[in-house]
Amino acid sequence: MSISSIWRGATALGLLLAATAASADTLKIEPVTVPEWKAVYGEVEARNTVPARARIGGTLESLTVTEGDTVHEGDVIATVEDDKLNYQISAYEAQLKGLEASLKNAQSELDRGEQLNRKGALSNQQLETLKTQVDVVTNNIASTKASMAVVRQQLQEGDVIAPASGRVLTVPVVAGSVIQPGETVATIGSGGFYLRLAVPERHADMLRQGATIEISRPTDAATTTGRLVKLYPQLENNRVIADVEVDGLKTGYVNQRFLVRVPIGERQALMVPETAVSTRHGLDFVSIALGNGEMREKTVITGKRETLDGKPMVEVLTGLNPGDEVITP
Template sequence: MTHRLILALILASLPIAGSAERIALTPVQVTDWKAVYGRIETRNRVPARARIGGTLTELQVTEGDMVAEGQLLAVIVDQKLGFQLSALEAQKIAIAAQLANAQAEVRRGEDLLKQGVTTVQRLDALRTQADVLAGQVSALEAQMDVTRQSQTEGQVLAPAAGRVLAVPVAKGAVILPGEAIATLAVGGSFLRLSVPERLASSLNEGDEIQIENGAVAGTGRLAKVYPLIENGRVTADVEVEALPDRFVDARVLVRLPVGSHAALVVPHSALATRSGLDFVGVETPSGVSLRTVVPGLHFTQDGVAQVEILSGLVAGDRILTVAPTAAQTATGGDHE
């Protein structure tokens, strides 16, 4: 049995050839994609810093924890503040006693002035001394309030809601004022790309980006292209809905549109594959014939799987949109 006879039997047995839709091929513009890696980054990295120096006595968070704004992260204790408060309290008691004595002297001076025993100048001096002592008491009270406020500032609070990225300190460590106790990721996350500069002219804000990375797979939007080129690469940011932020700086495979070219495209359903060869049913004046083709890029357009045909078809060919199922069995036999 010859190969031509086998092919004739195939075409004669096609049950779908009459019902499949026929379309005439015309070149269409196909987007060229460039695969690059992006990194998941947080919008803001906010450090939770110590406002006073001292010893870290409590540490209530660790890497990966979610925290709310104002949540207590750690407690720093400076024992010197307690001693300062005690010293100020003792000074206040001493000056308060002097103030009470000065106020008593003022009252006695007023009584003596009524009796004509003392002078107005002497009474004014007593009143001035009492006012000075009262001012010293007020100053000490203000210093005590400052010390108490410093004690409360030993509580390190979360500056914003987010995820804890790093905790570079340990319980019992000596902390300096301004030192970071934890670093928080706040404000959500986005993808940051580093693209070779030869592709910079093809990047446009608003372009759709394909993402191919497991749970993150989908599409995104090119939100910003930075004008500064460093080390031959351009930085760009991609907005992605519901982008997970569990792992910051994780690498994600994305595809960027970098151009387009004219190509012949057929529905994926039009292909029949057998023994490593791909066939498409083509309508000819003498009927339907199978033509061997070389497929290229596979992509989805308007929800339909499409395949670019590199060779085997020409513009104007009328093809079947559904592959002949019988061809997959018959073309698999040995040719004599």
């Protein structure tokens, strides 16, 4: 190839670049404020963890739930039986029969005494004694019935009731177990689910309630956003505990971990539209407009990608300077 041909090709390329620079849009880049992110892991947790407890002791005769089941408040999830309660009721019933017979006898004695008292054959003091005997037996009957009602109520309390609507997280017992009053039969997660974070305490002063949090889904690496709704004042293992609400959070597994980016500050960066960056042979290039209407490609090193004002942008670490006119397609 002759020198004149090379010269003509270079001239044509220069004219083409100049025409492209003249017709394309340009963006003057200046440092912008972008958030500084800290990557941590968050765990899915239930907002409220409520134990369903046995109200009486005895044998767990039936258990109708297992881990992962959905329950509603008031559902019977297990039944506890105590044979001693049935024996106590039988004893009270026999005691009542004896007391009722005693009452019948005392009432007969009272009726006979009243007749004798009217005839003057029985003193008023003796008559009062007969009345007192009737009152004592009557009160004993009432006391026995009340005690039997308490035992019957305990029998009804053998049903273990779900205290809230939600998902069953743990079931630490099995049917046939002997359990004590107040022992946990199942643990229920209610009130929805959220992400709980543990952020190093050196970033505590930079956390803000209401801040937007970025969450990466472990299944497809796609990102979604959440909101920092609560910061706990007590540190745990030199970390700040925070809760994040996420719309549509998948709760297939409690304690499942998600990668979360938390804003911990701000910094200045040079950002260009993603469309302004081209990649060839593993290198990134950005075209800038020169003052004489020409353009030139510059090799750049890119950094993090951010969305600013709804537009996908990429940070340029080296290769550009503030004030450069970047050509955008």
